[in-house]
Amino acid sequence: xxxxxxxxxxxxxxxxxxxxxxxxxxxxxxxxxxxxxxxxxxxxxxxxxxxxxxxxxxxxxxxxxxxxxxxxxxxxxxxxxxxxxxxxxxxxxxxxxxxxxxxxxxxxxxxxxxxxxxxxxxxxxxxxxxxxxxxxxxxxxxxxxxxxxxxxxxxxxxxxxxxxxxxxxxxxxxxxxxxxxxxxxxxxxxxxxxxxxxxxxxxxxxxxxxxxxxxxxxxxxxxxxxxxxxxxxxxxxxxxxxxxxxxxxxxxxxxxxxxxxxxxxxxxxxxxxxxxxxxxxxxxxxxxxxxxxxxxxxxxxxxxxxxxxxxxxxxxxxxxxxxxxxxxxxxxxxxxxxxxxxxxxxxxxxxxxxxxxxxxxxxxxxxxxxxxxxxxxxxxxxxxxxxxxxxxxxxxxxxxxxxxxxxxxxxxxxxxxxxxxxxxxxxxxxxxxxxxxxxxxxxxxxxxxxxxxxxxxxxxxx
Amino acid sequence: xxxxxxxxxxxxxxxxxxxxxxxxxxxxxxxxxxxxxxxxxxxxxxxxxxxxxxxxxxxxxxxxxxxxxxxxxxxxxxxxxxxxxxxxxxxxxxxxxxxxxxxxxxxxxxxxxxxxxxxxxxxxxxxxxxxxxxxxxxxxxxxxxxxxxxxxxxxxxxxxxxxxxxxxxxxxxxxxxxxxxxxxxxxxxxxxxxxxxxxxxxxxxxxxxxxxxxxxxxxxxxxxxxxxxxxxxxxxxxxxxxxxxxxxxxxxxxxxxxxxxxxxxxxxxxxxxxxxxxxxxxxxxxxxxxxxxxxxxxxxxxxxxxxxxxxxxxxxxxxxxxxxxxxxxxxxxxxxxxxxxxxxxxxxxxxxxxxxxxxxxxxxxxxxxxxxxxxxxxxxxxxxxxxxxxxxxxxxxxxxxxxxxxxxxxxxxxxxxxxxxxxxxxxxxxxxxxxxxxxxxxxxxxxxx
Numbered sequence: 020x021x022x023x024x025x026x027x028x029x030x031x032x033x034x035x036x037x038x039x040x041x042x043x044x045x046x047x048x049x050x051x052x053x054x055x056x057x058x059x060x061x062x063x064x065x066x067x068x069x070x071x072x073x074x075x076x077x078x079x080x081x082x083x084x085x086x087x088x089x090x091x092x093x094x095x096x097x098x099x100x101x102x103x104x105x106x107x108x109x110x111x112x113x114x115x116x117x118x119x120x121x122x123x124x125x126x127x128x129x130x131x132x133x134x135x136x137x138x139x140x141x142x143x144x145x146x147x148x149x150x151x152x153x154x155x156x157x158x159x160x161x162x163x164x165x166x167x168x169x170x171x172x173x174x175x176x177x178x179x180x181x182x183x184x185x186x187x188x189x190x191x192x193x194x195x196x197x198x199x200x201x202x203x204x205x206x207x208x209x210x211x212x213x214x215x216x217x218x219x220x221x222x223x224x225x226x227x228x229x230x231x232x233x234x235x236x237x238x239x240x241x242x243x244x245x246x247x248x249x250x251x252x253x254x255x256x257x258x259x260x261x262x263x264x265x266x267x268x269x270x271x272x273x274x275x276x277x278x279x280x281x282x283x284x285x286x287x288x289x290x291x292x293x294x295x296x297x298x299x300x301x302x303x304x305x306x307x308x309x310x311x312x313x314x315x316x317x318x319x320x321x322x323x324x325x326x327x328x329x330x331x332x333x334x335x336x337x338x339x340x341x342x343x344x345x346x347x348x349x350x351x352x353x354x355x356x357x358x359x360x361x362x363x364x365x366x367x368x369x370x371x372x373x374x375x376x377x378x379x380x381x382x383x384x385x386x387x388x389x390x391x392x393x394x395x396x397x398x399x400x401x402x403x404x405x406x407x408x409x410x411x412x413x414x415x416x417x418x419x420x421x422x423x424x425x426x427x428x429x430x431x432x433x434x435x436x437x438x439x440x441x442x443x444x445x446x447x448x449x450x451x452x453x454x455x456x457x458x459x460x461x462x463x464x465x466x467x468x469x470x471x472x473x474x475x476x477x478x479x480x481x
Numbered sequence: 482x483x484x485x486x487x488x489x490x491x492x493x494x495x496x497x498x499x500x501x502x503x504x505x506x507x508x509x510x511x512x513x514x515x516x517x518x519x520x521x522x523x524x525x526x527x528x529x530x531x532x533x534x535x536x537x538x539x540x541x542x543x544x545x546x547x548x549x550x551x552x553x554x555x556x557x558x559x560x561x562x563x564x565x566x567x568x569x570x571x572x573x574x575x576x577x578x579x580x581x582x583x584x585x586x587x588x589x590x591x592x593x594x595x596x597x598x599x600x601x602x603x604x605x606x607x608x609x610x611x612x613x614x615x616x617x618x619x620x621x622x623x624x625x626x627x628x629x630x631x632x633x634x635x636x637x638x639x640x641x642x643x644x645x646x647x648x649x650x651x652x653x654x655x656x657x658x659x660x661x662x663x664x665x666x667x668x669x670x671x672x673x674x675x676x677x678x679x680x681x682x683x684x685x686x687x688x689x690x691x692x693x694x695x696x697x698x699x700x701x702x703x704x705x706x707x708x709x710x711x712x713x714x715x716x717x718x719x720x721x722x723x724x725x726x727x728x729x730x731x732x733x734x735x736x737x738x739x740x741x742x743x744x745x746x747x748x749x750x751x752x753x754x755x756x757x758x759x760x761x762x763x764x765x766x767x768x769x770x771x772x773x774x775x776x777x778x779x780x781x782x783x784x785x786x787x788x789x790x791x792x793x794x795x796x797x798x799x800x801x802x803x804x805x806x807x808x809x810x811x812x813x814x815x816x817x818x819x820x821x822x823x824x825x826x827x828x829x830x831x832x833x834x835x836x837x838x839x840x841x842x843x844x845x846x847x848x849x850x851x852x853x854x855x856x857x858x859x860x861x862x863x864x865x866x867x868x869x870x871x872x873x874x875x876x877x878x879x880x881x882x883x884x885x886x887x888x889x890x891x892x893x894x895x896x897x898x899x900x901x902x903x904x905x906x907x908x909x910x911x912x913x914x915x916x917x918x919x920x921x922x923x924x925x926x927x928x929x930x
Contacts (some may be wrong), residue, residue, distance in 0.1 A: 368555075
């Protein structure tokens with residue numbers, strides 16, 4: 020039996036301060052996705068506070084040059100390491116190959132200079148405050164200086180989209196700080212592939228020496244209890260996952276702060292205008308299916324519940340048009356995703372027998388499913404499943420928006436003007452025109468805050 | 482009921498009930514499963530859909546049963562709004578999809594809460610059992626009065642095995658409520674009837690378990706998620722939960738002295754680990770030493786220990802305190818009537834009328850080891866041939882080790898299940914991190930206990 024399992028065991032390397040560490044000392048993962056890692060040397064995972072981080076004084080322009088080169092390296096993949104990481108990821112990730120291939124192909128885009136300049140401008144007001152001390156005149160008539168000082172961060176990143184690793188590395192590099200990335204078990208290879216590229220284009224450079232990425236089992240006290248200390252790090256940047264946040268909370272205290280990209284869900288709102296012509300109905304359904312199937316609906320930005328203004332008959336007509344579109348291959352979705360999980364399938368099957376109160380279109384085979392119900396269903400639609408809820412007025416749907424609601428796609432776009440304040444008041448963080456949920460550009464607020472501004476340490480000279 | 486199925490179930494009354502060769506049982510069980518499926522597919526809509534979706538038209542091999550097994554969640558797949566809004570007829574419509582006998586004609590006029598709904602059904606012969614998960618959403622499982630009689634007969638031939646047979650001649654202490662539509666209570670009721678000397682049967686409380694109270698947790702959770710629950714409402718809920726816990730503690734104190742006074746005669750005692758620890762505390766106060774119970778007493782301990790403060794060695798302490806008594810235990814779950822008793826070699830044996838199916842971790846493939854292969858790990862699943870009220874096929878969340886050796890260490894026929902049953906990690910416990918989540922992650926404080 021063991022011999023058979025070994026075929027599936029994939030080797031994971033660590034990257035520690037720019038150096039790749041190989042070794043199959045430890046083994047982790049479920050029987051269908053085993054992986055090995057090198058042993059952890061905790062001493063090497065920290066940057067002692069006795070000295071500044073390697074890139075604290077590196078000019079931002081130089082950092083951007085290296086990041087742009089890293090992006091080019093990712094695209095060219097001269098050593099074949101990116102392709103190798105993709106192959107290993109295919110074996111261990113819950114996402115299908117085609118979605119991963121397209122995600123990997125688009126990684127280099129995140130390293131564009133224009134995007135990085137935009138981030139620094141939008142989130143920090145310019146490079147001056149990173150490279151030096153920004154002069155400010157206060158109302159008290161004083162002349163003071165502030166600086167966005169490089170931080171010491173641990174990142175517990177989400178693994179449901181490879182872009183998260185890339186975004187973390189870009190943001191981290193722009194802050195000039197030191198960064199330890201805890202590799203998630205659902206994306207074991209992307210962070211290390213990028214950091215290996217960084218070390219290739221800038222061997223021994225302070226920026227390469229400012230990053231490490233390693234795997235340990237999330238919540239392992241023998242690791243986290245020794246690393247998550249204000250003596251070594253300023254902040255813990257944690258993505259999603261209730262369990263992550265809960266274990267992280269144990270360590271949060273004076274001098275060790277939590278920056279949380281909270282777990283989120285997203286929805287759509289479609290106005291009665293969509294029924295005015297067949298082409299508009301088709302357009303709305305197309306946009307709605309793009310938003311629903313993002314990363315095969317594994318992301319926080321993927322829409323799961325759609326409120327549609329109309330009668331039951333009208334809404335059923337919309338559902339019919341929507342369902343087949345969920346099964347189309349797109350840049351961020353495969354035609355057939357994973358089949359709906361067993362417990363969710365039970366819930367869906369129960370509703371099939373409850374017409375006319377509920378109606379279900381499609382199968383649980385991963386090709387896309389639509390459930391129409393009077394009120395949102397009790398469960399979280401997942402795996403290309405959309406819950407469509409008829410409402411008299413879109414305003415009636417605002418009560419279902421809360422602090423866990425991230426993105427709301429609205430159609431037609433004029434309706435945003437009337438809805439956006441009410442949605443924000445209820446807790447929503449992002450209102451987009453339907454079909455545009457997936458265009459998450461760095462430099463705009465993310466989960467209700469400006470990440471670079473939260474990452475850095477703001478220091479005064481008065 | 483078909484003759485083969487009947488024969489398998491009836492053989493629970495035979496002396497060799499847990500000691501028949503798999504070679505003899507296998508073809509009988511397969512045939513009984515085949516016949517049962519043929520009958521139920523016509524009666525149970527959810528099973529019919531399962532069969533359609535998976536393309537299984539007939540059970541020719543045990544592997545054909547795998548896609549037909551339900552998970553426990555199927556029994557709580559109704560929309561919770563039906564309960565909140567008192568749409569009892571729609572809830573009946575849902576129950577119909579999982580039942581053999583149609584419950585939709587049961588009159589629900591004037592029913593005010595979920596307990597009323599359950600009581601009307603039970604009065605009409607639908608012996609509903611309810612369970613509650615940590616979320617507070619309850620499962621509802623239908624069965625018939627005949628199923629309950631068959632289950633009672635099974636317990637008469639399982640309890641005490643292989644040491645004792647219940648004979649209605651002992652003081653019985655069941656440390657839970659005496660009534661309520663819940664499988665643990667039903668098991669205690671059956672046990673009390675079988676073991677208990679009339680007039681000497683004691684339950685912790687005669688306050689019936691109310692499902693409406695159990696589901697309050699779910700209601701509060703939902704209100705918190707919607708941002709409607711006020712701080713005062715949450716505090717009130719916590720206060721009521723604390724008062725309930727205090728009443729049960731007082732009831733246990735009252736019963737403990739009676740239990741301790743009966744310790745020199747054979748008794749039956751069943752409670753949670755934490756309750757046994759409380760009994761030990763009281764015994765210490767009274768100066769009662771370890772091992773001072775009658776050796777023919779039948780004492781069982783169980784229950785989750787999540788959220789309960791217990792010393793690390795609580796099991797050892799309980800073992801030492803009761804000493805050489807018979808420690809009764811069985812392996813079963815709400816969805817199952819035919820519980821597996823534990824033999825003198827501390828392994829669980831499969832009753833003839835239970836089709837045990839060992840699946841892979843994912844619960845997708847049947848593990849059928851070669852003859853005589855040793856211990857194999859897998860997910861426990863079964864088809865309980867007993868039920869006339871619903872489909873008896875279920876996939877559990879339990880990780881078990883099954884010894885497929887011809888003989889168990891006790892000398893009886895195998896296969897047997899080792900005494901090291903644990904749960905498979907739930908999705909999300911695999912340290913996968915995603916940015917997607919629901920408002921549930923934000924509902925904290927009151928709901929953590």
